[in-house]
Amino acid sequence: MSTQSILIENGRVVDPSQQLDKTANLLIANGKIVGIDVAADDIPDGVQRVDATDKIVTPGLVDMHVHLRQPGYEEAETVATGARAALHSGFTSIACPPNTDPPIDSQAHVALIYELAASARQCNVFPICCISKGREGKELAELGILFESGAVACSDDGSSVEDSELMRRALEYCKMFDKTVLCHEESTPLAKGGIMHEGYVSNLLGLRGIPAEAEDVMVSRDIALAESVDAPLHIMHVSTEGALASIRRAKSRGVKVTAEVTPHHITLTDEELRSFDANFKMNPPLRSRKHVDACIEALVDGTIDVIATDHAPHSVEKKLRELDVAPFGIIGLETALPLAIETLVDSGLLTWSQLVEKMAFNPSQILRISRGTLQPGVDADVTIIDPNLEWIYTRAEIRSKSQNSPFLNRKLKGRAVMTIVSGEIRYQL
Amino acid sequence: MKWTPENWGDVPSGWTRSHLLGLEDLSVDEITILLDLADRFRREILDSPDNFRKLPLLSGKTIVNLFFENSTRTSTSFGLAGRRLGADVVQFSSSTSSVSKGETVVDTAKNIQAMGIDAVVVRHSCPGVPRLLAQNLKNCAVVNAGDGAHEHPTQGLLDILTIRQHFGSLKGLTVAVVGDISHSRVARSNIFALLKLGATPIVCGPSTLVSPHWEEFGVEVNYSLDKILHRVDVFNLLRIQFERQVVRPFPSILEYAHLYAMNSERLQQCKKDALIIAPGPINRGVEITPEVADGPNSAILDQVTNGVAVRMAVLWATISMVQKNAEKSLSN
Numbered sequence: 001m002s003t004q005s006i007l008i009e010n011g012r013v014v015d016p017s018q019q020l021d022k023t024a025n026l027l028i029a030n031g032k033i034v035g036i037d038v039a040a041d042d043i044p045d046g047v048q049r050v051d052a053t054d055k056i057v058t059p060g061l062v063d064m065h066v067h068l069r070q071p072g073y074e075e076a077e078t079v080a081t082g083a084r085a086a087l088h089s090g091f092t093s094i095a096c097p098p099n100t101d102p103p104i105d106s107q108a109h110v111a112l113i114y115e116l117a118a119s120a121r122q123c124n125v126f127p128i129c130c131i132s133k134g135r136e137g138k139e140l141a142e143l144g145i146l147f148e149s150g151a152v153a154c155s156d157d158g159s160s161v162e163d164s165e166l167m168r169r170a171l172e173y174c175k176m177f178d179k180t181v182l183c184h185e186e187s188t189p190l191a192k193g194g195i196m197h198e199g200y201v202s203n204l205l206g207l208r209g210i211p212a213e214a215e216d217v218m219v220s221r222d223i224a225l226a227e228s229v230d231a232p233l234h235i236m237h238v239s240t241e242g243a244l245a246s247i248r249r250a251k252s253r254g255v256k257v258t259a260e261v262t263p264h265h266i267t268l269t270d271e272e273l274r275s276f277d278a279n280f281k282m283n284p285p286l287r288s289r290k291h292v293d294a295c296i297e298a299l300v301d302g303t304i305d306v307i308a309t310d311h312a313p314h315s316v317e318k319k320l321r322e323l324d325v326a327p328f329g330i331i332g333l334e335t336a337l338p339l340a341i342e343t344l345v346d347s348g349l350l351t352w353s354q355l356v357e358k359m360a361f362n363p364s365q366i367l368r369i370s371r372g373t374l375q376p377g378v379d380a381d382v383t384i385i386d387p388n389l390e391w392i393y394t395r396a397e398i399r400s401k402s403q404n405s406p407f408l409n410r411k412l413k414g415r416a417v418m419t420i421v422s423g424e425i426r427y428q429l
Numbered sequence: 430m431k432w433t434p435e436n437w438g439d440v441p442s443g444w445t446r447s448h449l450l451g452l453e454d455l456s457v458d459e460i461t462i463l464l465d466l467a468d469r470f471r472r473e474i475l476d477s478p479d480n481f482r483k484l485p486l487l488s489g490k491t492i493v494n495l496f497f498e499n500s501t502r503t504s505t506s507f508g509l510a511g512r513r514l515g516a517d518v519v520q521f522s523s524s525t526s527s528v529s530k531g532e533t534v535v536d537t538a539k540n541i542q543a544m545g546i547d548a549v550v551v552r553h554s555c556p557g558v559p560r561l562l563a564q565n566l567k568n569c570a571v572v573n574a575g576d577g578a579h580e581h582p583t584q585g586l587l588d589i590l591t592i593r594q595h596f597g598s599l600k601g602l603t604v605a606v607v608g609d610i611s612h613s614r615v616a617r618s619n620i621f622a623l624l625k626l627g628a629t630p631i632v633c634g635p636s637t638l639v640s641p642h643w644e645e646f647g648v649e650v651n652y653s654l655d656k657i658l659h660r661v662d663v664f665n666l667l668r669i670q671f672e673r674q675v676v677r678p679f680p681s682i683l684e685y686a687h688l689y690a691m692n693s694e695r696l697q698q699c700k701k702d703a704l705i706i707a708p709g710p711i712n713r714g715v716e717i718t719p720e721v722a723d724g725p726n727s728a729i730l731d732q733v734t735n736g737v738a739v740r741m742a743v744l745w746a747t748i749s750m751v752q753k754n755a756e757k758s759l760s761n
Contacts (some may be wrong), residue, residue, distance in 0.1 A: 203642040204453070204577030206556045206617055276557025321533050322555035324577070 005029035005044045006423065011052025012386060015059055016023045016357040017373035026057055028380040031423035035264035035376040050425075052384050055417065058356045059372050060092025060123075060381030063333065064182075064363040065157075065236060065260060068094075068125070070116065074102025077401045079113060082333075084123035085311075085400040087427045089333045090416025091287035092381035093124040093364070093371045097182075098135060099158035105130040105141040107149040114150055117170050123421055124381070126152040126369060131170045131181060137161050140170060147177045152367040155182035157236060158220050162188055168225045175231035180258075180366050182234045183222050185243065186284070190214035195323055197270040197285040200227035205273060207323070210285050216242035223257055234366050235259040237310050241294035248303045260306035261295050263332060263339040268292075268406065278319045278326035279406040282312070300349050305362040307355075313402030331400045335393055337385065338412035345387070346362045346413070379421040389415045431479050440466075440705045440749045447632040447750040448563045448571040449743050451580035460478060460622055464590050466742035467735065471590075474513065475738055482744050485515025486745050490547040491649050493519045495538065496574070497553040502733070503574050503584075511738035516547075516748075518694035526571045534558055535565045540609045542566050546749050550574050552743035554673075577589045578612045578673060584708055585618025587739040589626065592663050595704050596645055597625035603660055606632050607689060608667035608716055610639045612674060619665060631657055634689060654689050658698040666691055666707040682715055692718040696726065703748075706732055 008026040013036055015021075020036070027034040029044060063086060069077040079096075086094045096113065098104030104113065110127050117125035127149035130141045135158070143154055150415040154174060160183070161167040167183075174181050174318055191214040196202050198209020223246055226233035238259045239243060250257045264282065269289050272280040280286060298304040312329025319326050340359065345348040350358075360383075364372030371381055390413050395403060441462050452460065474480050478738065492511040496505045504520065511518040521541065538549060548570035553560050556579035563571040575581040588613050596602060604623050610616045610632045623630045624647060631649040632639050651657050669685065681687050691705060705727045707719070713719050722729060 200642045200645050203611075203640040204617070205616060206576075206580070206612075206648065208578075275562050317533065320535060322553065322561065323557050324555035 004423070005047045006050060006420065006425070007043060008050045008052050008057055008382065008384065011055045011057035012131055013057045013374065014356050014401045015374040016353045016361050017059070017375060020374070020403045021353050025249055026374065026382065028382065028420065031380055033374050033376055033378050033380045034386050036374075050384070050418065054386070054388070056352060056385040056387055058383050058385060059360045059374050060383050060419065060421065061090045061359045061416075062363040062372050063091045063309050063336065064095045064306060064309070064367055066094040066096050066311040066333065067099070068096040069315065070100060070224065073113075074410070075315045079116035080120035080122065081126060081401040082311070082313070083117055083120050085331070085333045085398070087122040087421070088399045089420050090383040090385060091123055091333065091339050091396040092383065092419060092421045093126060093369065094366055095126040095152055097126050097128050097155050097157035098130045102149070103130050103133065103135040103252055104128070105133055105146070107145055110149045110151050122426065123419070124371070126367060128153050128155050128182060130154060131156045131161060132166065135159070136353045137163055137166065140166070140173060141178075142340070143173060144177060145255040147179055149233055152369060153180045153182050153234070155184065155236065157182065157184045160184055160186045162186060162266045164221060164225065164283045165281070167222060168229060169228055171226050171231040172229040172234060177228060178368065180232040180234045180368070182236050184236050185215050185218035185222065185238070187214045187217050194237060194285070195281060196273045197287045199270060199288050200268045201288070201410050207273065210283070212240040212287065212291065215240045215284060216246070219243040220246050223255055226257060230256070232256040232258070235302060237262050237265065237284055238304065238306070239265045239291060239295065240307060241291050244294050244298045244303055248298070248301070251303065257304065258362070260287055260308040260311045261299060261304045263307060263336045264330060264406065266292060266299070267339050268296050268342055272382070272406065276323055277406070278321065278323055279404050281328055282310070282330055283328035293345070295347065296343070299358065301343065305358060306366065307336065307340055307358045308363065311400070313357060313400055314404050315402060316404070319404045323394070331402055331405050333400065335397065335405065335407045335412065337416060339407070339413045341387060341414035342412070380420060382420040385414065386417045387414045389413070389417070391415055430473070431670035432473055432484050432759040434484070434488070437486065440746050444746045445750065447747050447754060448510060448559070449582050449747055450559045450563060450571065450573050451583050452618045453580065453584045455625070457625050460586070460625060463586055463739070463746065464593060465743050466596070467586065467590050467739040468743045471735060472737035474741070475734060483513050483515065486735070487511065488515035490516040490748055492516050492548045492550060492744065493517065493521055493541055493546050495541065495549050495551045496520075497534070497551070497558075497618070497704045498575070500552055500574070502513045502646060503552065505566050506733070507574060507740050510737050510744055512688055513737065514741055514745060516744070535561060538566055539561050542569055548572060548744060553577070563663055567697065569752055570751045572747060574616050578614050578617070579596045580618045581614040583619050583736070583739050583743055584615050585622050587732055588619055588665060588708070588745070589622050589741055591706055591728050593706060594735075595728060596662065599623065601616045602628045602662045604628050604630050604663040604665060605657055606630060606665045606667065607654060607691070608634050608638070609669045610634050610643070610667070612638070616667060620646070624648070631661065633634055633657060635685070640760040654695065658695055659700070661703060662700060663704045663706065664691060666705065668708065668710065668712055669715060686715055689718055690714070690718060690719050693720050696721055696724070704728055709733070713760065737746050
C-alpha cells in the first residue's frame with residue numbers, strides 16, 4: 001500500500017458498478033479510492049497529478065483465467081513473469097487455475113502462490129484450487145480448508161470432471177462456502193485425440209477433430225447439476241453455439257450460471273489452422289465462423305459475463321513441434337484489451353461500460369473478490385487506457401516468459417498506459 | 430531415341446515451385462505439367478529399351494528419404510525415381526534417428542541439411558510436417574510423401590496419371606473413392622486433383638468414415654457402393670487405415686467387406702470398361718477380392734510403375750527450381 005495520493009485528472013471515468021461514465025477527476029489516497037470530483041479543499045498537498053485527457057480511467061482490469069505454470073513448468077512462466085505481463089497489459093488482478101505440477105490442492109500451495117505474488121510486487125494474484133484431489137476427478141479436494149487459506153474458487157481446468165456425481169457434490173459443497181465452481185467443459189471420449197474444431201476445415205486438412213458437441217453435452221450436464229442444487233457455476237472459455245444456447249436458457253430460468261469467452265474465440269476461426277501453425281492450437285479449439293459469431297452475439301446479449309484470456313504459456317521448443325504433439329494454448333494477456341476494444345467497442349457492439357463490466361466487475365463478482373470497482377473506500381486498483389494508441393505486438397513487447405501468440409506482429413489499437421495497484425503506480429508506458 | 434540430359438530439355442517454365450506439399454494448392458496447369466512430365470518419363474525412359482531406365486538429370490544431387498512412418502513401397506519408389514535420375518538417395522527412418530530422443534522434426538531436418546542435401550522426401554504421421562520443413566529449410570526441395578491423413582500428392586498424381594492413360598482425359602469421368610475417407614491422405618489428394626481436372630468424384634464408405642462436410646466441398650457423398658456401381662468409371666479402393674483410427678468405426682471387417690468389397694458380383698454390375706485402382710498395400714478380401722485385383726479391369730500394377738515416373742517428374746521439377754533459385758540469388 002502506498003501513502004502517496006494520486007489525482008487522475010480529466011479522464012473519462014468508466015465504472016459500471018456505479019453506473020458512471022463521465023469526464024471526472026479521480027482521487028486516490030492511502031491506497032484507497034477516495035472518490036471522483038473531490039472538492040479542491042479535500043485534495044491533499046503534494047498530490048501526484050496524472051493527466052488522463054483523452055484517456056479512459058477504469059477499475060483495474062481482472063483476468064480470471066491466467067495459467068502461471070508455477071510450480072512445475074517454470075520454463076514457460078512463473079508467478080512473477082505472468083503477473084508482470086498482466087500488469088503491463090492493464091490487469092491489476094489475475095486468478096490462476098490449479099493445473100500446475102503438482103496441482104494446487106493444498107493449503108501450502110495456495111500460500112506459495114500468494115507469497116510469490118507478494119514478492120513479485122506486480123499485480124494481485126488469486127489462486128484457484130482444484131475441485132478434486134490431485135485434479136484426478138476422483139475425490140473432492142479439502143475445499144473448505146483451501147477456501148479458508150485464500151483460494152477464490154475451484155476448478156479442474158485442463159480437464160472436465162467426467163464423474164457426474166462428483167461434479168454435483170462439488171457444486172453442492174461449494175455452495176456452503178459461497179464459492180463458484182469453474183468448469184472446463186469437454187467430454188473426454190468425444191474429444192479424444194482431437195487437434196482442432198471438427199468441421200469443414202478439419203476434414204480438408206485431415207486433422208482429427210474436437211466436435212462442438214464435446215462442449216455442448218458437458219455444459220448441459222453441468223447446468224442441470226447446478227440447477228438441481230441451486231449452486232453457482234461458471235463455464236470457462238465457452239466456444240460453441242450450442243453451449244451458449246444452453247447457458248442463455250438456463251439464465252432465463254434463474255440458474256446461477258455465468259460464462260467467459262477468450263479474445264481468440266471471438267477474433268479467429270478454424271480457417272487459421274490451414275497454416276498448420278501450433279500457435280493456433282488451443283483447447284477449446286478455434287471454431288468455425290458461426291460459433292465465433294454466436295460468441296460475439298452472446299457477449300452483446302449478456303449471456304457471456306466475462307472476457308478472460310486463458311493465458312497459456314508454452315516454451316518455444318514445445319510449440320515448434322508437430323501439430324499433433326505441440327501443446328494446446330496461447331498467451332493472451334498482452335493482446336486481450338486491444339482485441340476486445342477493436343472487436344467489441346470500436347465496432348459499436350459494446351459500450352465501454354459493458355466492456356469494463358466483462359473485464360473487471362463481473363469476474364470480481366464471480367471470484368468473490370472486492371475488486372473491479374471504483375467505489376470510495378476500496379483498494380485503489382485503477383487502469384488508464386489510451387483507446388486510440390496504435391502499436392504493433394512484436395516480440396520485444398512481450399513481458400510473458402513465453403511467446404506463443406498467434407497475434408505476433410499484428411497491428412493493434414488501444415493499450416493500457418498506466419496500471420495502479422493498491423494506490424501505487426506499478427506500470428506506466 | 431537415346432536421351433541425355435543435354436537433349437532432354439528443361440522443366441517447363443510454368444513450373445515455379447521448389448516444394449510439392451500437396452495438390453490442393455496446385456493449378457490445373459501445374460498438375461498437367463507434372464502429369465505430362467511423368468508420362469514422358471514413363472514412355473521414354475522406363476518403358477524404352479534404349480535408355481536402360483536411366484536419365485541422369487539429377488546427377489550429383491543428394492536426396493534424403495526422411496520417413497517418420499513405416500513405408501516400403503513409397504520409399505522404394507522415391508528411391509528408385511531418384512536413382513533413375515542419377516541422384517544419390519539416402520534412407521532415414523525414425524527408428525534409427527534421435528527422434529525417439531525427443532528431437533523436433535525441424536532440428537532433425539536442419540541436421541540433415543547441414544550435411545548438404547538437395548531434397549527431402551518426407552513422410553510423417555502428423556499433417557503439416559512437410560510445410561513445417563519447407564518453412565525451415567533453405568535451398569532444399571521438400572516433397573510430401575504423405576502427412577497423416579492430409580495429403581499424399583505423388584500418390585494422387587499417379588492415380589490420376591493411370592486414369593488419364595486409360596481414358597485419355599479426366600474430363601467428365603465419374604471417379605468413386607471408396608472406403609476409409611476420413612483417415613486417407615490418398616482420398617484428399619485425389620479429390621483435390623479430380624475436381625480441378627474436371628472429373629466428378631464420389632466419396633463412398635461407411636457414414637462413420639465419410640464426413641458430410643465433403644458435400645460443402647462440392648463432392649457427392651454416397652454410403653452405398655451398390656447404388657453407384659452402374660454410373661462409375663473409376664473405382665479407387667482405399668485401404669482401411671486401422672493405425673489411424675482412435676475408435677473402431679464399424680462393427681467388423683466381415684461387415685465392411687460385405688458392404689464395400691469390390692468382388693466379381695459387384696464388378697458385373699459396373700460399366701464394362703470400369704477401371705479399378707488401389708493405392709496399396711491392398712488387403713485382399715477386405716476392400717478387394719483377388720479375382721478383381723488380378724482381373725482385366727485392374728490397373729493396380731500399372732499404378733506402381735507410374736509411381737516411379739511421377740516421382741521422377743516431381744523430384745526433377747522441384748530440385749531444378751531449387752537450383753534455379755540458388756543461381757538467381759548468387760547472380761543478384
